[in-house]
Amino acid sequence: MDISVIIPLYNEAESLPELTAWIERVMEENRFSYEIIFINDGSSDNSWEVIEQLQSKNSNIHGI
Numbered sequence: 001m002d003i004s005v006i007i008p009l010y011n012e013a014e015s016l017p018e019l020t021a022w023i024e025r026v027m028e029e030n031r032f033s034y035e036i037i038f039i040n041d042g043s044s045d046n047s048w049e050v051i052e053q054l055q056s057k058n059s060n061i062h063g064i
Contacts, residue, residue: 002032008039013047020054020061036061 005023009016020036027034038051040063051063 001035003027003034004037005034006037006039008041009043009047010041011043011045011047013043013045013050016047016050016054020058024058024060034060038063040064 007019012019016038023034023036036058038047038054038061040048040051048063051061055061055063
């Protein structure tokens with residue numbers, strides 16, 4: 001594993017797909033092995049559901 005990106009978040013459902021796409025693009029362009037760890041700090045929006053959707057598409061994504 002080259003890089004671990006750890007992102008704490010609170011009510012960021014809208015920004016997660018764009019942020020994830022940006023990280024994926026940079027990692028793939030540079031051929032880094034990576035993981036993205038989202039830490040949901042008790043969001044009241046649907047952040048957790050978005051994390052689960054992103055996880056289902058990319059095994060490098062993890063949610064806590």
